[in-house]
Amino acid sequence: MSHMxxxxxxxxxxxxxxxxxxxxxxxxxxxxxxxxxxxxxxxxVRGAVTGLTAELIEDHIRNHVADPDTDDDPERARGAADLIEVMRTYLK
Amino acid sequence: MSHMxxxxxxxxxxxxxxxxxxxxxxxxxxxxxxxxxxxxxxxxVRGAVTGLTAELIEDHIRNHVADPDTDDDPERARGAADLIEVMRTYLK
Amino acid sequence: MSHMxxxxxxxxxxxxxxxxxxxxxxxxxxxxxxxxxxxxxxxxVRGAVTGLTAELIEDHIRNHVADPDTDDDPERARGAADLIEVMRTYLK
Amino acid sequence: MSHMxxxxxxxxxxxxxxxxxxxxxxxxxxxxxxxxxxxxxxxxVRGAVTGLTAELIEDHIRNHVADPDTDDDPERARGAADLIEVMRTYLK
Incomplete structure (x- = not known):
């Protein structure tokens, strides 16, 4: 079942x-x-859509690419954590 | 009558x-x-809202602040023209 | 003398x-x-440049287009105030 | 060796x-x-930094999270491809 x-x-x-x-x-x-x-x-409205987009992107990373908290590959988990961090800075 | x-x-x-x-x-x-x-x-949707926002801001400048093409104050007309130009670069 | x-x-x-x-x-x-x-x-760096751009745009509006606090045309002063407000929402 | x-x-x-x-x-x-x-x-400058950020994010996804073209997990490869596509729409 997808995160959405x-x-x-x-x-x-x-x-x-x-x-x-x-x-x-x-x-x-x-x-x-x-x-x-x-x-x-x-x-x-633009601010609200930006916020929704940012949340969906983070959910998508966790559910369909790599979850930093559960991925069994430490390098991938690290990469996903960095990606989520930079997206939050970027999509603020 | 407002531009809107x-x-x-x-x-x-x-x-x-x-x-x-x-x-x-x-x-x-x-x-x-x-x-x-x-x-x-x-x-x-975010792209479309961004586009609408950019157009409304430019229309607002021209109709409710200063229109570079018709303002009788040359410095204000120049300032408005610069503002519209930077908004287009910025809101692309 | 320009605001810059x-x-x-x-x-x-x-x-x-x-x-x-x-x-x-x-x-x-x-x-x-x-x-x-x-x-x-x-x-x-992108966040810092965004912040600098937002400040320069607001200074530019006040100094070279219309200053809501001093402009002698009430409609233009109102228009400039609205413009600055939406820019702050937009460029946050 | 990192992509950077x-x-x-x-x-x-x-x-x-x-x-x-x-x-x-x-x-x-x-x-x-x-x-x-x-x-x-x-x-x-803001446009140039935005472009650089977008490229680095895509490179980071491919090199440190999941590469849609080489990942051996089809669902993760699909997730990464969707992520890159939405980032390009978003960071244009």
Whole structure:
């Protein structure tokens, strides 16, 4: 079973929250709300998608490439740990 | 009338396309599709949101701060032109 | 006098620190240090350059386009304030 | 031997080019050059560091975690291939 299947409910809820943010932007556009407010809503959707992407990438590394905590090859485990660390710095 | 109101139809269509991409991700999660495919769908939503954000920021500069093509203050027009240029390099 | 000239000493010190980080990466490569450490050094240089870029963009808006705190045109001041706010969200 | 050691000469040359870009920014600050030009130099350093980071991450995956082209575990090879693909979309 893939990590996404295991976390399906949590991930679907998160994607729905993102859809909700986009629906709010659509309503704001319809209501001619001030641009500054809409700009900030779009920028925060980007932040939320960036966060989701970062989490999915880390889960993917652990579940489908190498898990630093359980891999029986110490060099691969070390490589995966370094990769996860740099991704966190990078995708902050 | 704000630039967003002027481009309302176009912007709403674009936000709807983003919602459609998120709905597709939701269906893929429901159907336990391979993680790699879902990961790429999420990464491309991020790219699309980044593109939308960059366009809205440029429109905002031109419509609510200073338009390099029409501003009557040459220094401000120059400053706005530089700002738009660096934003394009940055938000590519 | 441009904002960069006013802050010249501070900015040059900051650029020198970035150069120092790159010199450290060069030494690490020469000494065949572990990839994970070098990867993290490069990722943190990127973070530092991102931070510097964000500050210079905000200074540029205030000094060469419109300063929300002093501009005599209320709509432009509002537009500049919104722009700075979204840039902070975006360039975090 | 790590991938960074194998590509040492190439990587050191690339880091030196980045240092050269920073030295040019330092000279531009010293000479009070126009802010727009300096802003763009800093934004392009960020682009260059982003490109270097992306390449090092991919090399790290292939050399220290799992190489999609040679790994004897098909699921891990598939996972690594998906990871590299999403990183390219993400770090573009």
């Amino acid at each position: 299947s295991k976390n399906k409910t949590k991930l679907i809820a998160r994607v729905r929250r993102l859809r909700g943010q986009l629906e709010a932007i659509e309503r704001a556009l319809e209501a001619d709300e001030p641009c500054g407010a809409i700009l900030n809503q779009v920028a925060s | 109101s002027k481009n309302k139809t176009k912007l709403i269509a674009r936000v709807r396309r983003l919602r459609g991409q998120l709905e597709a991700i939701e269906r893929a999660l429901e159907a336990d599709e391979p993680c790699g495919a879902i990961l790429n769908q999420v990464a491309s | 000239s006013k802050n010249k000493t501070k900015l040059i010190a900051r650029v020198r620190r970035l150069r120092g980080q790159l010199e450290a990466i060069e030494r690490a490569l020469e000494a065949d240090e572990p990839c994970g450490a070098i990867l993290n050094q490069v990722a943190s | 050691s194998k590509n040492k000469t190439k990587l050191i040359a690339r880091v030196r080019r980045l240092r050269g870009q920073l030295e040019a920014i330092e000279r531009a600050l010293e000479a009070d050059e126009p802010c727009g030009a300096i802003l763009n130099q800093v934004a392009s």
